[in-house]
Amino acid sequence: MTVPTPTHPKIEIDVTADLARALLADQHPDLASLPLHGRTFGWDNLTWRLGDDLALRFPVREMSSTLVESEQRWLPVLAPRLPVPVPVPVRDGRPALGYPWAWSVVPWLAGEQVAATAVASRTAWAGELAAALAALHSPAPRDAPVNPYRGVPLADRYDVMAGRLASDVPHADALRAALRAGLAAPPWDGHPVWVHGDPHPGNLVSHDGHLTGLIDFGDLCAGDPASDLATAWLTFDAAGREVFVARTQAAHAWDDATWVRARAWAASYVSVLLAHPDEYPLMAAVGRHAATQVAADVGLQG
Template identity: 35%
Template sequence: MIHVQPDARLVEALVATQFPQWSALSVTALASVGTDHALFRLGDTMLVRLPMSQSAAGQIEKEHYWLPILAPHVTSPLISIPAPLAVGEAETSFPWRWGIYGWIEGESLCSTRIADAKQLAEDLAQFVVAMRSAPYDGTPIPPDSMMRGEPLWLRDTQTRNSIRALSNEIDMPKSEHIWEQALSAAPWTRSPCWVHGDLLPGNLLLRNGRLCAVIDFGGARVGDPAVDVMAAWIIFDRKVRPSFRDSVDVDDATWQRARGWALSWSVIALAFYRDSLSPLSAIARRTIRAVLSEPGD
């Protein structure tokens, strides 16, 4: 697989060639927990996003098509989503299309302390419900390699293999039991609904202690809303989780599938990243602890 690590000099050249009206603006590389895109601030009011691998390459076009359609339904005076401004074309120096977005002022949840976790739970639930309620016109959405929004059984082999790979680090019997419970939960039988698909700390921005934006819609699609509800274990502890559940308003089966999603995502991520310095390994470990320590098992 081709993997590219863009730098500020490349971005300056791409902008100068394709968007000369912005060529005088400064380009600053930004730290990111994500593994799909490199991020750069362009001037004071824009963000440049470049895919780093072929698997992420289609996300730019997807976002630039769907974000303007979703925006009227999921934004609020409190919570915004990225606003696409332009799509850059591939060149000999960079093999994929890339995007320019409006800058959103805020701090990643990865780098700031949660002042009021209950309020954050209510704010994030508001966004999840808005996504779930947004209309979908049936326009085809490209397949998702992570199977977000799809039935859990499609991730069964990879999830079980990851649990076994982590047997020296996690409670394997309990993990397998929780996974089997999730697989046996009643499936989503209503119409597929919009999901963000990647509600990780790095994709949530806070301003003055409140959720102000949800970013990175590369995994957005329609399907089972349980994939977004897994934020209950990724983001919140057991004291706050009930507030999120009450606000997100899902039935027992969806909650059970969401817990399975949280387990599946975290064991797969940890099995892949545990020998690296990726912040995702710490997030995955924390999520596994949250899932396995849930009362009632």
Template identity: 40%
Template sequence: MPAVDPALVRRLLRAQFPRWADLPVTPLASGGTVNAVFRLGDDLTVRLPRTAEDVAGEARILGALDGLPVAVPAVVALGEPGEGYPWPWAVHGWLDGSPAVEGRAGPAARELAEFVLALRANTVDGPRAYRGKALSTVDGATLQAIEELSGTDEPFDAGKARAAWAEALDAPQWTGPPCWLHSDLMPSNLLLRDGRLTGVLDWATAGLGDPAADLIPAWNLLTAKTRQDFRELVAADDATWARARGWALSMAVIQLPYHRHTNPVISANARYVLTELECVPAP
């Protein structure tokens, strides 16, 4: 596969969408690992997946959902494999804002809760969300990651992590109808302007499932105080809150060993989650 860089973007545009081929192409810095994103002119972005993804399916999801209180990417065009690049890709509308940073988005707790509830209220059919299934489906991977992380020099209390994970697994499972979820509400997918949530990016994992998965920002973004505000606003019961804590823990312990030397954005976020979950030894 060729290097995923502005030159590739320009070749793809020239071959498939020549009306945009002469616009400036600028790589966007991101902690994400699934897509390479480039700003195209002033009003567009080009997103090239780094692995095979259902780009058309994501476009259908974005077109079907309504009533959301924040902006989501507008699908402007869908590209085909070409120029040595093997997968479908997309051109989206540009969304203003800066990615959220863990611990610094307190005022956005209300907007985040409003977004989660509005998304959940959608009733159109859809696929299963990436994290929409039972927490037990990632039990083996989570326990393995806890062991791996405990063998590193990271400050980490494996005993507390195992206890927190066991508590999450013991929580009653979701028995209501599947809800619409984004299922990857990492800070890098949340856009803020003047401290307020204005946009949500990257809908490749969205679909139907257990609402607990969209409460993960309580630990990967918010602080202890705003976390409680968020919980009250989304009216999370004890079982759903416990499963959400489990998802946050699972993501953090899986991400940190893998990314701690290669992706400072994801590793910093994983450390923040483990600190908020009190799985880091006290100084």
């Protein structure tokens, strides 16, 4: 069966099964006979599942083409310190056969995409996600990647973030209030730490009450951990968020300003998650949930 390409306007290059198999035959022929199935699309990459235990990860637009290279460079360094499985590339792919960018063969992490699970069920592993991010949020080296969209001061992104909060965005007034509070909070003044960049429910995997995967490190960078901690509002309800925050504080004892900035980042993600509801309905659901959680937190529901 042919899997249609989503109409997401950012997808510039599709990777069909024929192209994926040709690249494998060209560069990793020992894997080329494994079945390809379960193709999925994200914002920047598409994934083909390869056999039972592997997956192929391909960038789909030039703007994000270097993200896989960053994963290839840094995930082998970071994975040993993380208490949750991550997709460390097991083979690197290079441009060939008309495909212009680096790509990866990665392990398939078994479980269910958290965005497809009931929010209340996530409290069971909220502490596990907190522990994983706490382990990641350690001082980054000077040559760590820089990302203009994550880990940066809110002042650098505020105008763009606020401009996206049109009146038809759910709880827009509350989201604006959260953004203003984040901008007014003291900025990060510590040593830059490793930042995942996108630990929302679409990039988390769970099974049987446990977190079984933290995936998509394409936005990996160094900076303020607040943009990662925004997952407290994106992923959990109030009960889960309480567990997540408590476990995080036990590890790092971030100041109150860090959490105010984190909530502002959560508010900023809502409009992005809602941008393509037909192509990415699970992400749209995450956006609506986050808007409700932020609104409840700032006391401006309705």
